[in-house]
Amino acid sequence: MTELDTARTGADTVSGVEIVLENVVKNYPGQSRPAVDNVSMRIPAGEIVVFVGPSGCGKTTTMRMINRLIEPTSGKITIGGNNALSIDPDRLRRGIGYSIQQAGLFPHLTIAKNVATVPGLIGWDKKKIAQRTDDMLDLVGLDPDVYRDRYPRQLSGGQQQRVGVARALAADPPVLLMDEPFGAVDPITRGLLQDELMRLQSDLGKTIVFVTHDFNEAVKLGDRIAVLGDQSHIMQYDTPDAILASPANDMVAGFVGANASLKQLTLTRVRDVPLLDCPTAYADGSVDELRAAITPRKIKWGLILDARDRPIRWVSLGHLAHATSLQDVGDPIEEVVSTQSTLQDALEALLAESSASTVVTGRRGEYEGLISIDTLVNHLSAMREEHGPNSENGETSVAGPPS
Numbered sequence: 287m288t289e290l291d292t293a294r295t296g297a298d299t300v301s302g303v304e305i306v307l308e309n310v311v312k313n314y315p316g317q318s319r320p321a322v323d324n325v326s327m328r329i330p331a332g333e334i335v336v337f338v339g340p341s342g343c344g345k346t347t348t349m350r351m352i353n354r355l356i357e358p359t360s361g362k363i364t365i366g367g368n369n370a371l372s373i374d375p376d377r378l379r380r381g382i383g384y385s386i387q388q389a390g391l392f393p394h395l396t397i398a399k400n401v402a403t404v405p406g407l408i409g410w411d412k413k414k415i416a417q418r419t420d421d422m423l424d425l426v427g428l429d430p431d432v433y434r435d436r437y438p439r440q441l442s443g444g445q446q447q448r449v450g451v452a453r454a455l456a457a458d459p460p461v462l463l464m465d466e467p468f469g470a471v472d473p474i475t476r477g478l479l480q481d482e483l484m485r486l487q488s489d490l491g492k493t494i495v496f497v498t499h500d501f502n503e504a505v506k507l508g509d510r511i512a513v514l515g516d517q518s519h520i521m522q523y524d525t526p527d528a529i530l531a532s533p534a535n536d537m538v539a540g541f542v543g544a545n546a547s548l549k550q551l552t553l554t555r556v557r558d559v560p561l562l563d564c565p566t567a568y569a570d571g572s573v574d575e576l577r578a579a580i581t582p583r584k585i586k587w588g589l590i591l592d593a594r595d596r597p598i599r600w601v602s603l604g605h606l607a608h609a610t611s612l613q614d615v616g617d618p619i620e621e622v623v624s625t626q627s628t629l630q631d632a633l634e635a636l637l638a639e640s641s642a643s644t645v646v647t648g649r650r651g652e653y654e655g656l657i658s659i660d661t662l663v664n665h666l667s668a669m670r671e672e673h674g675p676n677s678e679n680g681e682t683s684v685a686g687p688p689s
């Protein structure tokens with residue numbers, strides 16, 4: 287891996303391998319022109335590369351040629367330096383995780399059996415498979431004791447997608463192909479699944495090729511985005527911030543859409559901006575002490591935390607005026623964002639609560655601070671200065687794949 291790759295990879299470790307496509311063509315029988323016409327690109331080890339483009343442009347065909355669910359008509363594909371076209375296709379596919387829209391689970395098999403599909407095929411022993419299945423369910427946030435013996439129809443759409451991801455990861459493949467994996471779930475679940483994928487990826491460092499129609503999803507997840515046009519022609523292949531700052535042509539600009547600067551909010555996580563603080567107390571704490579902590583502050587609110595430091599209620603000076611204990615006083619907290627969330631998620635939470643600030647929690651749900659609308663506004667102005675027309679960083683338009 288080059289230094290550039292390491293710098294761009296958000297992952298702590300890299301277990302993925304590089305994928306290279308060279309002059310890859312797909313002609314479907316009976317079609318007058320190729321569905322994919324001479325695509326060349328390098329997908330660096332350990333990165334998430336997102337293919338985005340209009341319906342029918344060839345995203346799925348391009349992706350499925352990597353695991354040879356579709357055979358290329360011509361060209362060369364290497365995975366970790368090995369020629370994918372000279373490996374037995376079944377063997378190749380067992381080494382590449384694959385997750386699709388609506389999860390594609392086998393309806394007649396239990397969740398555990400679904401997850402265990404590839405480890406079973408490659409001959410792992412039963413004990414190792416059972417352990418791995420439980421570990422994978424845990425990893426995607428499903429309690430193995432609750433879910434392992436259920437059938438797919440007994441799970442929600444979002445839970446099925448999680449199982450799909452667990453199944454794709456089960457044999458620890460270096461490469462994952464994900465074809466609109468979150469396309470069929472509601473926007474809130476989709477956001478959660480995206481957050482989880484990013485969290486997984488920061489530990490796993492796989493090479494992930496991800497297909498989507500949704501440019502916002504591409505910006506949020508991609509280390510790089512390949513904007514594909516008709517016949518999978520690469521319109522631009524670059525980092526999300528470079529594409530947002532300077533789209534290579536009108537078609538890319540159309541995809542980026544009108545609110546490029548607002549989309550910059552998906553590029554930054556809550557943990558990367560300064561948080562505000564507010565007075566906190568435990569439910570068995572002193573009303574007088576909390577009142578004394580809030581009174582001198584501009585914002586006259588505090589938070590009640592549970593014994594594990596998780597925020598449970600907002601309290602105002604008004605609430606405290608006649609309170610004798612902190613046990614039940616205040617309003618429940620409607621929205622929180624985590625340090626892993628994007629600033630876009632924070633904006634949505636702020637709008638949903640119609641408040642000037644939202645509570646931020648850490649990995650275990652513990653109180654970390656507050657994020658305010660001012661923080662977001664300041665961040666956007668800083669980004670504008672960085673990528674503005676007079677900035678030195680403004681000229682980042684690099685069409686074509688990195689070599």
Ligand SMILES: Nc1ncnc2c1ncn2[C@@H]1O[C@H](COP(=O)(O)OP(=O)(O)OP(=O)(O)O)[C@@H](O)[C@H]1O
Nearest residue numbers: 314315317321340341342343344345346347348499
């Ligand atoms: N099996 C097939 N036989 C003939 N043509 C096909 C076949 N599969 C796909 N195509 C055509 O190839 C082109 C690319 O299809 P592909 O599914 O790769 O596009 P896509 O960008 O993934 O589309 P979408 O976003 O709608 O899923 C389309 O014109 C499609 O009609």
